[in-house]
Amino acid sequence: MNASVGHPVTTIAKEALAPVLNTDAQGYYIFIIVFLLASAVVVPIFQRFKVSSVLGFLLIGVLLGPDVMGRLEKIWPAFDAFDVMRSHTVHQLAELGVVFLLFTIGLELTFERLKSMRRLVFGLGALQVALCSLALTGLFLIMGQSIVASIALGMAIALSSTAVVIPVLADRKALKSASGRSVFAVLLAQDIAVAPIMITVVMLAGGAAGTAGGSLGGLLALIPALVGMGVLVVGGRWLLRPLFNTVAFSNSRELFMAACLLCVLVAGQISVMAGLSMGLGAFVAGVLLAETEYRREIENMVEPFKGLLLGLFFVTVGARLEITAVLDQPALVLGLAAGLILIKAAVIYPAARLFGMNNRSAIETAAVLGPAGEFAFVIIDQAIDHKVLSADLGQTVIVASILSLFAIPFLAAAAGRLSKSIAKSGETATTVAPETVSEADKVIVVGFGRVGELVIDMLRMHQIEFLVIDINPQVTQRARAAGIEAWYGDASMPDFLHSIGIARARAVVVTVSNPAFTDKVVQAVRAMREDVHIIARARDASHAQRLYQMGATDAVPETIEASLQLAENTLIDLGVPMGLVLASVHERRDVFRKMFGIRKPEAIKPDMPLAAVALAMAENHAAEKQGL
Template sequence: MSAIAKETLAPVLNAEAQGYYIFIIVFLLASAVVVPIFQRYKVSSVLGFLLIGVLLGPDVMGRLATAWPVLDAFSVMRSHTVHQLAELGVVFLLFTIGLELTFERLKSMRRLVFGLGALQVVLCALALTGLFLLIGRSFISSVALGMALALSSTAVVIPVLADRKALKTASGRSVFAVLLAQDIAVAPILITVVMLAGGAAGDGRSLSGLLALIPALIGIGILVIGGRWLLRPLFNTVAFSRSRELFMAACLLCVLVAGQISVMAGLSMGLGAFVAGVLLAETEYRREIENMVEPFKGLLLGLFFVTVGARLEVAAVISQPMLVFGLAAVLIAIKMAVIYPVARLFGLINRSAIETAAVLGPAGEFAFVIIDQAIGHKVLNAEFGQTVILASIISLFCIPFLAAGAGRLSKALAKNGEAPTSVAPDVVSEAAKVIVVGFGRVGELVTDMLKLHNIDYMVVDINPQVTQRARAQHIEAWYGDASAAEFLHSLGIERARAVVVTASNPAFTDEVVKAVRAMRADVHIIARARDAAHAQRLYQMGATDAVPETIEASLQLAENTLIDLGVPMGLVLASVHERRDVFRKMFGIRKPEAPVRPKRSLEEVAAAAVEKAAGT
């Protein structure tokens, strides 16, 4: 590039770069300041991002930029780069959804996914097609609009339900199943739009649209077969490096490559990421992967909501408010009227069916893609298509309010004694009664005893070889750092009864005990200690029981020696217990708030031990 060209383009490039910086600052300001304010007043964070998008749109920031060019973040919002980056938020969301599902769980949900979900898409598409035919649109454009608006918003509904802690309810699981069916239906709908365009133009595009199914099926096959062969070895290799940076790079590589393969096959990027998530859900790395991608998912989803809000042209809405708001209201009403009886047909109780219909009533983000494609293929008039997009965005803004209203109505109905439904399969993460940290020789012995007494447990270890060995024994084992609060949360620490720390590293044991106690004040923590001093430190950190390995090994040796020498077992057990108490007093080991027991003689302890042994 010549010097003259550089001098000519420099102001343009500097202005564009400045626009990006302003946009990034505003977006981060929204994430760090504005959205927490919304959450503080129990308003959905999704709504906060959408409103920030409106402020960055053509009617606020776009108008201010005419007077102050430095504020021209709106031009950046319209750039292809920002929209591509924002769409990654939906991709990461579908990836994390896939991580929560194994093929066995998908099989257990098939009635809701391919029954309730598929029937909802078909019936809503037919009802909305009839609506557009009634208002004078052509048959082909009506079909395209009906299919586009039959879909709901995975990106908005899932975070809204998560904010309300409703994902694990019967209605939440049903909504999840329907959204999964809709995500699967996106690719066939896009292909159908191409076929409709070809049929209308008579240029053979309908045949090309039909042939597009072949590479789509090949792409899914490559993802499933290749993923089963390659994903586990990839994460095994990265896990051995013990580098969180490399592990994060592997997670991002997996999402982006799977998404790109899906795009090359003519499918959506999100569907490819979802398939990759399902494949990884069967591995021991699933929990750690969830923690790695969560920050990316949160920020990119926020960026997606901002770009959606920026598409809302306030001036266009004001110019024809009756049409835009009326279309949004009719859209929501028709879909709710269709979804409610279908949900009841599939066994949901009244209040669950209402909640399901309320959040699935508005349009979804894929409506923008499908309508834009329909406009591009001349299937739909551009002006009317933009009006429908505006109505769809208005309906998206309604989701937090519809969810809140349905929740209040659900509570009111619950007071009438309506029994909960049991048709929606539970898709929440596994939760065991006991979490065993470390699966060495000590941890393996602990799990053997838990299994002997039929107590559910899971194993956690930072060594990939150890987790593989545990999985080979058909034990639920997860790779990850048990001292990280996010990882403990993903394991279901809120529902665990006890945590047993068998790791040989005292510093790591300390970190785990502190992390668990910070999250749960009532859970039992039994930890392996190096010596008496370490045991005392663990008690001070909040451990329920600390077992010094040096003392216990000595007592075990003494117990076996006495038994081999012919000393009665009752007396041996009593003396071991007595000696253990002596050690505790000698080294100053005191369990906080331990109950005071009456002191008994050695003979009394021996008699009690023999009586207990005889009773069992």
Template sequence: MASSINLSIYSDVMVVLATAGVIVPVVSRLGANPIISYLTLGALLGPLGLGAAMDQMPFLYWITIVEPNNVAGIAELGVVFLLFLIGLQLSLSRLLALHRLVFGLGGLQIVITAAILTLIAVLFGVGTQQALVVGLSLALSSTAAVVELLSNKRRMSTTTGRATFSVLLAQDLAVVPLLLLVGILASDTGTNVATILGIALLQAAASLGMIVLFGRVFLRSLFHLVGSLDSSEVFLAAVLFIVVGAGFAAALFGLPMAMGAFVAGILLSETEFRKAVEAIVEPFKGLLLGVFFFTVGMSIDIVEFIKTPGLIISLLCILLIVKVIVLAPLARLFSLALPSAIEMAMLLAAGGEFAFVGIGAGAAAGIVSPHVSGMALTVVAISMALTPLLATLGEHLARAISKTEHGPELDEMPDVMTGHGIVVGYGRVGRVVAGMLQRHGLAYLAIDADPALVSRERRKENAVFFGDARNNNFLRICGLSEASSLIVTINDDHATDRIIEIVRAARPDLPIVVRARDATHARHLYAMGVTNAVPETIEASLQLSEATLISMGIPMGKVVASIHERRDEFRKELQ
């Protein structure tokens, strides 16, 4: 039995999991950037690092990566999950609003940057076909690294964030014609390249249209069914099926898997299941992205860098400078302020993960030589390791320029909801509470676990989302850290207690108002730390008393004052 197990696969996976689950979190707690940590450890533990000395020191077999392909599939899923989460943050209307930046700014950046880099490669003595593949591949930036940085800083919806993402989206779309171009150059059939690329792009658009059409019909119905089962395990399985299934469907049509997942995310972004799905996917995304950055680090050839450090640093500087001097003026041409243009150019200056796809495909087809491929991928990997530093430098330059020009300060925060109330439970009581908040001009977000009820209320344009408030990650995604109050209206004691525990651990200062059955239940809730418990029996008796006193001729103002006084007495007794 043991002899049938491929130990190299398990040892490689264990090295990556130990890195992602133990080493990087510890290093991050010490203040190191997680992306740089993954890339550095990948370079150190990869086959081009310590793995190269395995013949002399066999024990390194257990602490290095033997075969990179053993973890390549897991790494690709990291980018798939990232693009899915990005899609969840967008909507179709917002995406269409970005079309000018995607196809204008993004398209021009790819064409101009690729042309300059191709020319430079030819001047370095690289063949024309090799130079074209390398130039196009190096023109692309890292969606995974840049979006992760912007998301962590909550800057995805700022001017800089939207423009940056638009360019990245155009670059992701450009992977399809890049791979087609490699295939055409490899076949050398003499067919008109422009014609073949045009037909291929039309086929890609038709494929995405089919995925969108199928998703609109299928996704909401699936999640309605899964949500009604009230099983977190089934919901998790359905989410993973959609993410991986959408990527697989895109791959069947010759598109990047990440593109299919991105489309699925957009389709779910306007549904009541968005926040629940995001809460489930996000932990997977973090781990898988870590594996991805680790595999990118494995492409850094430390030996080659030691042999020719001057050449690699020169090529690295050329790549960064070319992309900055192309992107910044183009961004200004598309009406971006100078600070935003500079910051975006610095964010996108490094190479990206799809360079590994394009150059790898060229090397496999025999178009790109092993020496050129190794040198280019080493430059890309090092540039990706510099992305956090470039982003910080770009942000500082943008601030300095903004102050010098006495213009408006950079927009720091995206259009996220802040100062809102979170209403848990949207039954009869929850609807009344939400209605009163809305009547007084206060923002709210409501949560309910009944998919039919949530769908019905969303058709009335109420801000209700499907989800389980006992999930701390879900509450965080609902804006717990920015909320001004939490109102719990559900009639489930165990669930209520769990929600209070989560919220009090995360926000000791947050006002919590909870529906209680009676005085005994209210005392229990006060002991747990709620701000205000409202017993149904006491409130009913106070309302009856109010109606009785008014009917017996007592003035309204006097009655209201006495009812408030009695309510305060009850509250003090219960507390």
């Protein structure tokens, strides 16, 4: 049979599917459907069995790659659609996941906090990059590579994976540990080092070609990089807050989301135009926005995009793993993957100890920073394009780097178990770690109107820590101008409450005058915390009763309290003895409490201040819920 005719079943299938598969767009649609299906079905299965979701996405990428789905296209033409996995468009979209990750990392920092972290960022981080680059350069020189190729590969593999390490530590709830904070500082230093490394590769290319133009061009590339950073910092300080002020006044979540995406993409493009990485520009934008009252709301807006795009990034990384390359040279690829992990870990461990970390934290830090990072692919591709190293060698190193990425969840788990065994020996935790967001238990005050200001004055008088939430940008600006920790956001949204620290809140005081919004806040808070005190402002007696049914610890009807205060002042002005007036007011309050079904605590006395009465009511309500 003529080979050009092909198998009859395959021929018929191609003719039947021709209208569907004749455009690249259909391939993208099929890929997107498969990716979303994997995100909704496969990854939750991994999480159910307490396996890192990162590993799940990487394995999905391997399945969608050339060595699995790519081979099936010879049998069934529908699998031709997975060729888009190797397209430049998909890889560009996937890299946005790293960009959004760096943006959210920037949101957790301020310039003051970065200054407080400078010892670990520019000390431990810079030392790690330099020493690992030297050690890995020596490894490739021993393997017989040229000095130029060895330097380029050493610098590329010296970097670790922000995109994989941070989610893995988050899954293990280790980001706020001493080792997690130190890992974050080192990763931040590595992200800053990406641009100088890429410039160095260009200079190496000029040196390898024997011309001074390449080196001079590399040095001149520093000028637009510095200008770009200056534009980002200065322009961001002038423009970002007015932009979000304008959008916040529209009271539209869609426009607010659009402003968030605009900020990330514009900052990233300015950074690219300056010769830097897109992620570094997004990181700077995040740091600038971290100083504004919109930080928490922005975090909630970009979180879905970050999670989905990071998943796509991991899938594309997994798709680059060529199983055939591993099978062709198993000793070289596997040995190189294991070697780079061991060399980097051997360098990072003593460096971490040198900077004051204890044995436990140093082991955890070395374990997760040992594998290569996602920027290794970018730097190695650039080196191949500039003829610094051969394509075959570059591809081999890329495959080994991908294998090391697969090892990160396992290394983190192994380091965690080892750390627990060390902890049992009685070793104390290290005190050297970057400054983090305050985790003090605070009272959350929802609303900063006239009532909210009075509540805050009383909290200040008794030296109780608090923070303010308000949906009005003018109000949050006024609060911040007064030196109050205030955040713009919707207090009825569970995600926002979680980001603001509802898990650690001592109490929530709802002072807004909108009954419907008050109801939503009380319901959202009670759903997230069964033990927190909720003191809410009520419109009238019926609204107060409804708030009690929703789980409020105490509801204060403004009409009743105002009426009682008016009656109290009137009786005193008419000459009625103050003791009798106060007693009658308390009796009237007891009548309303009985109407609401609330038993008067024995701790309440007739002459107690209202603040003490509210506290006693709250403690009584909490005790009743606990069955005391």
